Amino acid sequence: MPEPLIQLQGISKYFGDRMIYHDLHLDIFPGETLVILGGSGSGKSTLLRVLMGHLKIDAGHVLIRGRSLNDMDRRELDSWRKSVGVLFQTGALFNSMTLRENLALPVREHTDLDDQTIDLMAQIYLQLVGLREHIDKLPAELSGGMKKRGGLARALMMQPRILFYDEPTAGLDPISTAQIGELIMNLKNKMGATSVLVTHDMQSAFQLADRLALLFDGKFAAIGSVEYFRTTADPLVRQFVDGRLDGPFINPSDQCSYKAELLGRKLHEVPHGKKTT
Amino acid sequence: MRAAIEFFGDFFYLLLDTLRAIGPALSSGRGRLLAWRNLWIQMNRIGVESIPIVSLVMFCIGAILAIQIAPEFAKFGMVPVTADVVALATFREMGPLVSAVVMTGFGGAAIAAEIGTMVVGEEIEAMEAMAIDPVRFLVVPRVVAGMLMMVCLTVVGDLAAMFGGLVASVLLLHLGSLQYTQHALAILKVGDFITGLAKAAVFGVLITAIACFLGLKVRGGAEGVGLNTSKTVVFTIVALILVDLIFTSVFFYLGV
Ligand SMILES: Nc1ncnc2c1ncn2[C@@H]1O[C@H](COP(=O)(O)OP(=O)(O)OP(=O)(O)O)[C@@H](O)[C@H]1O
Numbered sequence: 290m291p292e293p294l295i296q297l298q299g300i301s302k303y304f305g306d307r308m309i310y311h312d313l314h315l316d317i318f319p320g321e322t323l324v325i326l327g328g329s330g331s332g333k334s335t336l337l338r339v340l341m342g343h344l345k346i347d348a349g350h351v352l353i354r355g356r357s358l359n360d361m362d363r364r365e366l367d368s369w370r371k372s373v374g375v376l377f378q379t380g381a382l383f384n385s386m387t388l389r390e391n392l393a394l395p396v397r398e399h400t401d402l403d404d405q406t407i408d409l410m411a412q413i414y415l416q417l418v419g420l421r422e423h424i425d426k427l428p429a430e431l432s433g434g435m436k437k438r439g440g441l442a443r444a445l446m447m448q449p450r451i452l453f454y455d456e457p458t459a460g461l462d463p464i465s466t467a468q469i470g471e472l473i474m475n476l477k478n479k480m481g482a483t484s485v486l487v488t489h490d491m492q493s494a495f496q497l498a499d500r501l502a503l504l505f506d507g508k509f510a511a512i513g514s515v516e517y518f519r520t521t522a523d524p525l526v527r528q529f530v531d532g533r534l535d536g537p538f539i540n541p542s543d544q545c546s547y548k549a550e551l552l553g554r555k556l557h558e559v560p561h562g563k564k565t566t
Numbered sequence: 567m568r569a570a571i572e573f574f575g576d577f578f579y580l581l582l583d584t585l586r587a588i589g590p591a592l593s594s595g596r597g598r599l600l601a602w603r604n605l606w607i608q609m610n611r612i613g614v615e616s617i618p619i620v621s622l623v624m625f626c627i628g629a630i631l632a633i634q635i636a637p638e639f640a641k642f643g644m645v646p647v648t649a650d651v652v653a654l655a656t657f658r659e660m661g662p663l664v665s666a667v668v669m670t671g672f673g674g675a676a677i678a679a680e681i682g683t684m685v686v687g688e689e690i691e692a693m694e695a696m697a698i699d700p701v702r703f704l705v706v707p708r709v710v711a712g713m714l715m716m717v718c719l720t721v722v723g724d725l726a727a728m729f730g731g732l733v734a735s736v737l738l739l740h741l742g743s744l745q746y747t748q749h750a751l752a753i754l755k756v757g758d759f760i761t762g763l764a765k766a767a768v769f770g771v772l773i774t775a776i777a778c779f780l781g782l783k784v785r786g787g788a789e790g791v792g793l794n795t796s797k798t799v800v801f802t803i804v805a806l807i808l809v810d811l812i813f814t815s816v817f818f819y820l821g822v
């Protein structure tokens with residue numbers, strides 16, 4: 290088995306009192322496409338932030354080729370970030386710049402290529418995501434799905450070998466979805482890209498993934514191959530993959546307090562009536 | 567209390583970070599053109615918009631000063647000395663301060679809102695994800711532009727105030743324009759100029775740095791942007807007055 294590219298070792302993360310991860314472990318291997326599954330609000334986008342070193346974690350280590358993000362100085366961290374293309378959930382295009390300028394920015398900043406070459410690259414990548422005719426538009430003039438595709442094109446401009454996609458196909462029509470799916474597939478097959486892909490779309494998850502990991506209640510409840518996720522009897526996986534209503538997959542923080550709150554009481558007041566003093 | 571210390575600590579850290587990033591931003595081979603272009607855009611945005619307002623306000627302040635002061639001097643038959651006082655007050659104090667307040671309303675608020683919106687739209691994070699330092703890319707051009715434009719604005723404001731004083735003197739105080747000008751020029755020393763412009767430069771840094779700082783600190787959507795934008799205006803004006811007091815005391819102590 291090859292050395293893992295990224296290792297998550299015992300990650301814990303809290304936002305105030307709210308637990309997002311508790312003792313999370315995961316290895317990501319070079320060249321694989323790993324799909325992260327999980328309910329809305331389970332911490333998928335946050336996980337990508339942790340991997341980029343944007344967010345301080347409360348415990349554990351993120352190892353990149355064996356080196357902890359915590360130990361990296363500015364330059365090392367920058368070189369890690371430069372090697373990764375990130376598609377944010379909303380696209381995160383710079384609103385003050387046209388698509389053309391958005392795409393040109395990272396290349397201008399980090400390479401010596403002349404403006405003509407950069408412009409050509411921008412056109413090529415926009416063509417790949419089907420946005421070439423919109424090259425001179427500002428993000429405000431684009432739809433949500435177009436922004437997302439623009440963000441994807443920008444993520445590809447530095448020709449990264451590692452890609453993080455946050456729901457690349459959410460909100461896209463079926464044809465665009467297929468187009469983006471094929472693009473992701475090509476990046477993997479032709480360039481050997483390593484991808485971490487967050488998605489809710491089970492069809493593209495199964496189509497693109499080498500492995501899948503299901504995030505639930507601060508941990509990976511299941512990590513396995515497409516085959517495993519298709520066939521396992523694990524009720525959690527079954528419920529999520531098949532989209533059933535009944536099962537263990539309830540938003541855990543809502544589960545018990547809901548009834549109590551509706552009745553106008555706090556949960557901890559419910560069990561034993563009154564305290565003795 | 568702890569929050570306040572942390573707040574100031576963070577702010578000074580940003581100032582240091584900005585200083586550190588100025589060199590690379592303006593000199594490193596490839597980034598240079600981009601940085602200069604950025605600087606130019608920011609100078610236009612922050613400064614040029616404020617010119618008409620600063621001119622108008624300072625014109626009025628010059629006239630008001632002249633009209634307020636003249637009766638006192640008239641008692642001693644020294645009406646022309648009005649020009650001296652207008653000149654000193656303008657160049658040493660009113661010019662930099664009033665221009666700074668106008669720029670706070672225009673440039674400061676706009677910067678805070680702009681950067682805050684970028685935070686909310688994940689743009690800052692995206693920038694960091696591309697290994698582009700937001701301090702170098704966003705803060706440095708704004709702070710440098712703020713410093714330069716503040717000095718220019720102050721010069722414009724000074725001249726407008728002197729002109730306002732002149733118009734008031736000629737129309738209401740029956741002072742000759744030649745007499746006014748001669749008096750004003752005679753009293754002004756190089757030191758008055760320099761102290762006024764030095765203040766202006768520091769004000770420019772203060773305005774833009776606070777705006778960037780509070781912009782980057784925005785949390786939680788459009789509401790956060792609005793909150794920090796108004797905070798920016800209030801904090802900046804308080805900071806301007808405090809720093810002005812410190813400056814004036816130091817200049818007084820040094821005898822300039
Ligand atoms: N900066 C923050 N401060 C406080 N809480 C946060 C912050 N960012 C995220 N959270 C919380 O962390 C949890 C996970 O958020 P995250 O965006 O990672 O969810 P997600 O799995 O990507 O959901 P979705 O599928 O809806 O995009 C959410 O409950 C959210 O409220």
Ligand SMILES: [Mg+2]
Nearest residue numbers: 333334335378
């Ligand atoms: Mg998300």
